[in-house]
Amino acid sequence: MNAHDEERMNELIRQSIAPMHASEPARDLWPDMLHRMDARPQVPPWFDWVLAGGVLGFVALVPASIPVLLYYL
Amino acid sequence: MQDVASCVLEDFRRDHAETSEAAFETLFRRYQRDVYGWLLRIVRNPSVAEDLTVETFWRIYRARARFDPARGFEGWARVIATHAALDWMRNQRTTVELPVELPAPPGADPGVAAEIRRKVTIAFGRLPPKLRIVAILAVVEEQPHKDIAAVLGISIAAVKVRVFRALKHLRKDLEGQGIKP
Numbered sequence: 001m002n003a004h005d006e007e008r009m010n011e012l013i014r015q016s017i018a019p020m021h022a023s024e025p026a027r028d029l030w031p032d033m034l035h036r037m038d039a040r041p042q043v044p045p046w047f048d049w050v051l052a053g054g055v056l057g058f059v060a061l062v063p064a065s066i067p068v069l070l071y072y073l
Numbered sequence: 074m075q076d077v078a079s080c081v082l083e084d085f086r087r088d089h090a091e092t093s094e095a096a097f098e099t100l101f102r103r104y105q106r107d108v109y110g111w112l113l114r115i116v117r118n119p120s121v122a123e124d125l126t127v128e129t130f131w132r133i134y135r136a137r138a139r140f141d142p143a144r145g146f147e148g149w150a151r152v153i154a155t156h157a158a159l160d161w162m163r164n165q166r167t168t169v170e171l172p173v174e175l176p177a178p179p180g181a182d183p184g185v186a187a188e189i190r191r192k193v194t195i196a197f198g199r200l201p202p203k204l205r206i207v208a209i210l211a212v213v214e215e216q217p218h219k220d221i222a223a224v225l226g227i228s229i230a231a232v233k234v235r236v237f238r239a240l241k242h243l244r245k246d247l248e249g250q251g252i253k254p
Contacts, residue, residue: 030098
């Protein structure tokens with residue numbers, strides 16, 4: 001593609017797609033922003049911690065179970 | 074205006090919890106129009122631009138500790154907004170078509186039929202995001218190459234290369250659609 005082709009492509013694009021005019025959002029975006037800021041990072045539910053604790057306790061008591069657990073992971 | 078942003082962000086950096094939300098609201102309301110307008114130029118969809126404006130300010134809020142007042146807030150916000158728009162483009166699973174119901178640009182050649190305009194917008198939507206964003210800003214919005222380079226964090230030469238590659242892609246796509254540019 002030479003400079004002439006490039007210029008023709010530029011012209012075709014300008015004739016086809018209008019630049020966007022500056023405008024304002026149609027609604028107040030601050031409530032959305034507040035909602036985003038107030039959202040807390042999700043904490044795993046309590047039973048996940050209990051389950052993890054149980055598995056760790058079991059592994060501590062029965063170390064031979066480690067290969068079996070790894071196999072099923 | 075930069076002073077407002079600097080003062081507000083300085084509050085954030087120092088974790089002034091009691092003033093931070095009010096201060097950030099001031100900042101948000103002062104600059105949301107600029108950020109929205111910039112995003113609208115890139116994504117060309119008001120609803121998406123609104124969502125990305127919120128996303129941009131959320132990223133600004135999280136990255137407030139890295140703000141350098143010496144470099145100015147507007148430029149920094151534009152960089153973050155541009156990357157938010159680029160991420161949005163990349164996350165679109167299907168090709169994004171620019172709105173086809175856009176009116177013809179003022180002074181448009183009547184010889185360029187609506188069908189050709191439609192095909193050009195479709196071809197634009199098929200461009201890879203990193204080429205599309207540069208082509209929109211450089212060719213459609215006629216932004217200076219140095220400004221585009223600044224918001225994308227690339228050199229001016231890289232902008233020129235991307236514009237050239239985008240035009241080449243578009244030409245090939247249009248030829249595939251039966252249009253000889």
